[in-house]
């Protein structure tokens with residue numbers, strides 16, 4: 001009897017479950033097929049949307065949608081609808097408004113549980129949906145990152161990091177073996193930019209280059225093991241967290257907290273571990289500043305400038321309207337996490353792509369070296385100033401042309417805060433728009449021979465007039481790191497080509513690309529580096 005009861009109950013259970021799931025699926029597809037403004041796109045599955053078909057990488061998804069569906073299409077990440085667009089008029093409409101009030105696309109993301117769980121929905125810049133708080137952080141950061149004092153400080157930091165990198169290369173054999181030292185460009189540039197962004201943001205020595213050198217070489221550097229380990233752990237945690245970011249943003253909370261609970265908790269834990277290290281550094285820097293004599297000029301590094309904003313020690317007089325509070329430790333910490341995430345792989349990928357394109361286009365490389373020698377003379381280790389960097393017009397054109405043909409952010413995203421019209425469709429507030437920069441930058445309607453690598457096109461034209469060129473976004477949320485990154489890239493190229501020459505290990509070497517965390521990077525490109533003959 002008990003067995004019969006159990007069987008009936010089990011069968012009932014199975015039937016009820018099927019009915020509930022069936023009803024849910026029917027309702028889901030009824031809503032899907034009767035939705036407002038249906039756009040072309042793959043048919044989603046309940047709960048996961050198109051995640052199983054398309055994966056998590058926005059860059060790959062955009063390319064697929066563009067080739068299959070054209071200028072406008074839709075995709076579901078979980079149950080959230082995202083619109084992918086690649087028409088110039090629509091992209092301009094999203095990225096051109098320069099005032100907050102007249103902006104219909106002020107948010108980056110709709111409300112997102114994952115972002116909230118890592119504490120970035122009401123903090124920092126990138127994902128901050130508290131527009132008042134975002135606006136204060138944005139003013140402080142933009143004015144700091146664009147100030148001459150900060151940029152001067154940055155150039156010195158790059159010079160120091162270049163000297164260190166070149167010292168390792170020379171130890172590694174570049175100085176001795178005249179023509180056979182192979183350097184894996186992406187791996188070294190990653191280590192270089194990791195150190196650069198950490199020293200830029202937290203003013204503390206970082207050892208990614210040294211760790212990489214030690215891994216490759218039998219000669220070990222004389223640096224205390226605990227420093228190498230601390231630095232290695234911070235970088236490993238940061239980039240594991242960054243890789244997990246797409247999972248946190250795109251996978252629905254109900255799946256993250258059940259089936260993938262272990263992975264979810266691990267990624268969120270990584271964010272907090274990184275934040276813990278940075279938070280300790282912010283406190284330490286506050287104490288260092290307090291210990292410095294008030295008569296003495298404070299250093300113009302980012303952390304000092306953020307800590308002293310709106311305090312009596314503020315040397316840069318950042319204008320914040322009627323806001324008169326200093327930034328809290330937690331705000332500084334969240335901003336720094338975002339800067340490290342936003343400013344490392346983007347810069348690393350750009351340096352690698354520039355070097356790879358120069359190797360495959362020796363005439364462009366010669367022209368660039370000529371310009372560097374005109375501005376700095378023939379000098380193995382020239383002193384760089386902001387004023388001298390301003391003279392490097394061809395160098396700037398090379399960087400822009402590389403970013404055009406091979407953008408590191410092939411897509412980017414914004415979210416509407418008002419009801420908006422695009423391509424004849426009306427979209428409700430909170431709709432997420434992915435914009436396809438790659439397809440605009442390489443579109444034959446806007447570029448003559450878009451497949452040709454030709455920096456001259458940027459010499460003849462005012463950057464502002466090149467409407468179909470998207471490197472740093474635009475409008476109110478334009479990348480605040482753009483001057484910093486241009487100074488970093490130009491300074492690196494000056495120092496590099498003053499000391500070395502470079503050649504691809506094979507002629508016309510294919511540039512192998514990888515996609516991770518929304519960034520397209522150079523996966524593999526091997527070069528010979530030789531000391532320059534003077």
Ligand code: HEM
Pocket residue numbers: 095108125126127138338339340342343344346347350408409412413414471472473474475476477478479480481482484485
């Ligand atoms: C080659 C390097 C870089 C590229 C291609 C790049 C690209 C971008 C793009 C496309 C955006 C979106 C802008 C928009 O919505 O209009 C952005 C935003 C942002 N970038 Fe960059 N970036 C780079 C380097 C940096 C660096 C070095 C930093 C800082 C150290 C940085 C910090 C940020 C931040 C904080 C935002 C969010 C701004 C906001 O939402 O208000 N980026 N970047």
